[in-house]
Amino acid sequence: MSRPDDIFALTGLQAPPLSGAKVRLNSTYGSPADYAQAIDELRAVFPPEDVSTDPAVLDAHGRLAGYNESFPHSVVVVPRSTEDVVRIVNISRKYRVPVVAYGGGTSLEGHFYGTDAKGICVDMSAMSKVLELHEADADLVCQAGAKWTDINAVLKEKGIPLFFPLDPAIGASIGGMISTGCSGTNAVRYGTAKGEWFLNATVVLPSGEVIKTRRRSRKCSAGFDTLRLFLGAEGTLGIMTEVTIRLAPLLPTRVAVVQFPSVEHATRASIEALNYGVNLQCIELLDALTMKTLNAYEARTWPEKDSLFIKIQGATPAFIEESARILRAVAEKHGGTDFEFAATEAQAEELWLARKNSFYAGYAMFPGAKAVETDVWSASLSA
Structure with missing residues (x-):
């Protein structure tokens, strides 16, 4: 397992507070030379199209229309598998560069914003596949970058009378919905993300280890519900790569x-x-x-x-x-x-x-x- 300062370096838990005043970067983070080496290593590991330091790309991934202060990231990286996320996390830990996961980019509260510490933005948009569909069990396995709107479109196209009822902003991703503890207009009937709509997840921890929070079995009294640790954690405890979600009957x-x-x-x-x-x-x-x-x-x-x-x-x-x-x-x-x-x-x-x-x-x-x-x-x- 990683040392506590490694965890802080990944999650940004010790990042300086956002304010109008000029602040000094926390010594937990790497030096500018460390950041540059991290970007060079990312470029060596990933295809050119999956690593960007273009100012327009950095700005688009680091701010929205919310009122919170935000800053562009140092680099945006697009993983395509759990193994890719592990590589990013290991590089970030090696050079002490903070990481922020980016899902659908719809959050108004600033969950994906950059800070004055800058860092690596992990854009999960390429990990958007539906991996398994179990109609009889009313559940579905997808990658964390899949959008709830796309999942419901797939179910409709296949003629399956089920849907995923949590409906925050159009374009929100499943990983982001878990990380922010999302709600939506359907919360009156179906509740929020804090309900049992997310059954399990594959998560890359700050140490680079990969865990699965539970098995597919719907009822299990053994152990505690590890997924709850990540629900609403805003990416501070790890980056989700695959998720099993529960579906509901599609009623008139x-x-x-x-x-x-x-x-x-x-x-x-x-x-x-x-x-x-x-x-x-x-x-x-x-x-x-x-x-x-x-x-x-x-x-x-x-x-x-x-x-x-x-x-x-x-x-x-x-x-x-x-x-x-x-x-x-x-x-x-x-x-x-x-x-x-x-x-x-x-x-x-x-x-x-x-x-x-x-x-x-x-x-x-x-x-x-x-x-x-x-x-x-x-x-x-x-x-």
Whole structure:
């Protein structure tokens, strides 16, 4: 096993804090000459197209639109196998260069950002294959760079009535979703990454060792759940290369949009609908300003009111209709108007696309703005 300072060198746990003030690089890291040697060795091990120090590439992998301070990495490396990741980790440890794993690059919180210590960015995008599909067991093995949207597209193309329900940003990768403990609009029905959606993983540790967190067996009382150590660890404990995920039945859904006189009214309606037991898959609040940005971004014109975007899910049309009836009654009780249900799948996709576009619509209306992630208890909004 590696010494503690080796672990720090890989994960950046001792990196200097991000601030506007000029800071000195932590002595745990290598010297500029060490960094240069590390890059030379990476170039000797990997094909030229898989190692880049191009400023544009470094910048694209080191920052996004979030508010956190960020810096470009020293080098971006694209592994294509677990063995490649081991090689990168061993080189980083040898020269004491920090490593940051890069999945889909969709994080607003800055999980893949570079720091003023710079270092090696491990771009997992080339490790995106679906390796095994076990329909009878409702699970799937994929490489960590696979995107949840692509996995669901593969299942749909094969006509398999299953899907992976966690749905953070479009383009998020499975490895990144585990590392950040992701959520998504489906969390109302299916929970977050902290649920049992990730069954096991192959992980390259800071020492360069490769472990598998558990076997495929769904029920096993022996030992502790090692995968939980890596869930939400943001890459500080290792880099995942393969993951087994659990799939859910793909049930029929209906999409609805309803407007309210205020955020408080919309929040009270959502709380009552959830507590009433309406079988909701998603319920998302877009305030009046967000609806205004959508009108400037999309061809469709929306009422510029505080609105709920809702998905109802059920095994039968009768079940969905009953849930819709209850939901409509609850919404009207709290001042809901213009209750719109999608009649077809195409209409449902159009309605829900507005929810997915809301982030980009906000940026389009306020160029140069920074994204700030917030979490507020729904009961607090209704106060």
